[in-house]
Amino acid sequence: VQLQASGGGSVQAGGSLRLSCAASGHTFSPYTMGWFRQAPGKEREFVAARRWSGGSTFYADFVKGRFTISGDNAANTVYLQMNSLKPDDTAVYYCAESRRSLIASRVRVLNEYDYWGQGTQVTVSS
Helix, strand or coil: CCEEEEECEEECCCEEEEEEEEEEECCCCCEEEEEECCCCCCCCCCEEEEEEECCEEECHHHHCCCCCEEEHHCCCCEEECCCCCHHCCCEEEEEEEEEECCCCCCCCCHHHHCCCCCCEEEEHHH
């Protein structure tokens, strides 16, 4: 399985970006796909996740109301629409896929994800 993330870039505070993550090489449907981010000198942290079956979504508190995760099941692609971006959102964003349909308490756990994309840089200037 390969995950290809794209859509990162540089924007000013208040701007928007849309990240995409295309998954390929499956012999099964993904169960949960998520986005994480890692800022310089900080640990990787959960941003959002979406369960493939049913489409349930989960968000970190710091992105609620600003970011939206969505997916195209037929294309095995997940998106992260990021609005009202802040300088604190600057980080490398990673998509990840789990072979399990994760519950809310587990979507934030890095070890629950089996595959990771290469990351895409998001830079927000003030």
